[in-house]
Amino acid sequence: MDLSVKLFGISFKNPVWVASGTFGYGLEALKLYDVSKLGAVVTKGLSLKPRIGNEPPRIAETPCGMLNSIGLQNPGVEAFLKEIYPQIEHIDTHFIANVFGETEEEYLEVCLALESAEKIVAYELNVSCPNVKKGGLAFGHDLKVLGRLVNKIKGKVKKPVLVKLSPNTGDVVLFGKVCVDNGADGLVAINTLLGMKIDVEKRTPILSTVKGGLSGPAILPIAVRMVWELYQALGASVSIIGVGGIYDVDSALQHMLAGASAVQVGTANFFDPLSPLKILEGIEDYLRRHQLTLKDLVGGAHSEYRPDRCPC
Amino acid sequence: MRELRVKVLKNLEVGPQTYLMELEFPFPEEIKPGHFVMLKGWSGLDPMGRRAFAIADKKEDRISIYYQVVGRGTALMAKLREGDSVEILGPLGNRLFRLDGQRHLLLGGGIGMPGLSLLAKELKALGKEVFVCYGARSSSLLVMKEWLKENAIEHKLFTDDGSEGQRGSVLQAQKDFDESWVVHACGPKKMLKALKEMAEDRKVYLSLEADMACGWGVCLGCVVPSKNGKFLRVCYEGPVFPAEEVVL
Numbered sequence: 001m002d003l004s005v006k007l008f009g010i011s012f013k014n015p016v017w018v019a020s021g022t023f024g025y026g027l028e029a030l031k032l033y034d035v036s037k038l039g040a041v042v043t044k045g046l047s048l049k050p051r052i053g054n055e056p057p058r059i060a061e062t063p064c065g066m067l068n069s070i071g072l073q074n075p076g077v078e079a080f081l082k083e084i085y086p087q088i089e090h091i092d093t094h095f096i097a098n099v100f101g102e103t104e105e106e107y108l109e110v111c112l113a114l115e116s117a118e119k120i121v122a123y124e125l126n127v128s129c130p131n132v133k134k135g136g137l138a139f140g141h142d143l144k145v146l147g148r149l150v151n152k153i154k155g156k157v158k159k160p161v162l163v164k165l166s167p168n169t170g171d172v173v174l175f176g177k178v179c180v181d182n183g184a185d186g187l188v189a190i191n192t193l194l195g196m197k198i199d200v201e202k203r204t205p206i207l208s209t210v211k212g213g214l215s216g217p218a219i220l221p222i223a224v225r226m227v228w229e230l231y232q233a234l235g236a237s238v239s240i241i242g243v244g245g246i247y248d249v250d251s252a253l254q255h256m257l258a259g260a261s262a263v264q265v266g267t268a269n270f271f272d273p274l275s276p277l278k279i280l281e282g283i284e285d286y287l288r289r290h291q292l293t294l295k296d297l298v299g300g301a302h303s304e305y306r307p308d309r310c311p312c
Numbered sequence: 313m314r315e316l317r318v319k320v321l322k323n324l325e326v327g328p329q330t331y332l333m334e335l336e337f338p339f340p341e342e343i344k345p346g347h348f349v350m351l352k353g354w355s356g357l358d359p360m361g362r363r364a365f366a367i368a369d370k371k372e373d374r375i376s377i378y379y380q381v382v383g384r385g386t387a388l389m390a391k392l393r394e395g396d397s398v399e400i401l402g403p404l405g406n407r408l409f410r411l412d413g414q415r416h417l418l419l420g421g422g423i424g425m426p427g428l429s430l431l432a433k434e435l436k437a438l439g440k441e442v443f444v445c446y447g448a449r450s451s452s453l454l455v456m457k458e459w460l461k462e463n464a465i466e467h468k469l470f471t472d473d474g475s476e477g478q479r480g481s482v483l484q485a486q487k488d489f490d491e492s493w494v495v496h497a498c499g500p501k502k503m504l505k506a507l508k509e510m511a512e513d514r515k516v517y518l519s520l521e522a523d524m525a526c527g528w529g530v531c532l533g534c535v536v537p538s539k540n541g542k543f544l545r546v547c548y549e550g551p552v553f554p555a556e557e558v559v560l
Contacts, residue, residue: 070531
């Protein structure tokens with residue numbers, strides 16, 4: 001079955017991708033399965049300079065999920081291009097570089113460094129990173145700052161620019177809209193939710209950074225709701241990539257029916273490494289059973305929408 | 313690295329809150345001393361993650377692990393019966409124990425001993441000199457002492473409370489073995505840290521334990537600081553490290 005999907009001018013072999021920070025740069029999984037079966041690999045976040053990351057403990061398990069505060073550990077874009085990129089060049093699927101910086105210029109420089117790397121077909125901006133010039137407030141938490149960042153990068157790069165939206169703002173649609181207004185080619189929803197866990201015996205927070213990002217099936221309904229809202233408001237003008245809590249075919253389909261043109265499997269890679277392949281098979285099976293095409297799925301639940309009913 | 317659903321062949325309580333589990337594993341030739349598996353023995357998403365366990369032994373097409381009930385995941389594992397199935401990913405770990413050198417001293421602390429037992433067995437099979445110092449808080453927690461006897465591994469027991477073997481820590485034995493002995497250790501972080509400090513002038517390898525979300529190198533959750541200011545993944549750059557390379 002043809003599951004290919006064309007988004008922002010690029011043809012992906014299927015809509016099942018793996019999310020940033022849950023799959024390294026695609027090399028570790030080669031020992032387990034053929035990574036070229038994936039629709040795309042979104043890399044671990046890349047910055048201009050290497051980052052060592054946060055002190056452990058960096059992870060904590062929570063009900064149906066986990067918290068992480070890895071601290072964006074990565075070798076930097078230069079080392080990536082020199083040491084890692086040659087090893088992924090032969091993998092027959094697209095790579096999307098997740099990019100972050102402490103300043104607008106850093107974001108731009110990382111993207112520019114990757115412009116001639118053919119394997120990288122698009123950039124995914126991680127805008128949950130603290131903005132040094134704005135006292136550490138995340139780029140993605142200030143409409144003006146976010147708009148300017150997207151605008152600046154779109155004006156200088158050739159490849160499509162996706163923005164991974166933070167769910168920790170008041171209204172995801174406002175932030176999505178500012179990205180679209182400034183030329184973003186795609187919206188990726190959602191990044192992790194800010195959370196924390198306390199060790200009651202020690203009476204201290206578990207993570208070294210106190211707070212961390214919540215991911216896993218626990219956040220699925222929030223992610224689906226945000227994809228739904230983005231699709232309703234902006235679906236006509238931008239592609240939406242769903243991420244958050246996807247661990248099986250049902251959760252992936254929920255994202256697509258809410259409005260996602262493609263999905264990213266994240267935390268499930270940790271506890272069920274073959275889940276992206278199972279989801280891919282499951283989508284095929286679902287389409288066959290219901291005699292539908294991929295296009296029918298995207299936003300397919302919206303016809304049932306009843307705006308007159310209060311959700312509370 | 314394989315992703316398998318395998319049968320539980322045995323799940324016995326061998327000490328206080330301590331269990332021995334035997335599992336099918338049809339690829340024994342892939343397992344080397346130092347390897348571990350990620351295991352999930354319950355259905356559903358809560359608890360969500362698999363747990364990491366050292367491979368303590370392998371026989372034909374089966375492996376064994378030892379675990380202590382410390383949380384909800386291991387409490388669910390303790391309920392598993394023969395014939396139940398579990399998900400495992402493994403063998404995992406890239407830097408494993410080194411088998412070169414003629415004389416090997418193994419220091420196992422508590423539930424760290426199962427991290428060394430396969431090494432002891434393999435070294436012995438290679439005709440090397442092996443001596444194991446195995447310590448625990450108390451006699452009932454020396455759950456691998458029968459295994460050591462059955463496999464005819466030369467060893468000495470230690471307990472903190474003196475209820476069996478010599479009173480005190482396995483670390484005191486280290487001084488009785490000259491530098492011709494390579495030291496391999498696995499146990500609580502406090503023990504490994506003390507060993508690292510007292511044995512700076514000799515070759516020591518540490519098999520480390522850490523909370524892991526993935527076990528295969530991608531979550532970056534299980535890191536340990538290295539001497540040159542970086543963070544190394546216990547699951548991927550380890551789990552065995554030369555003592556001088558890591559900061560504990």
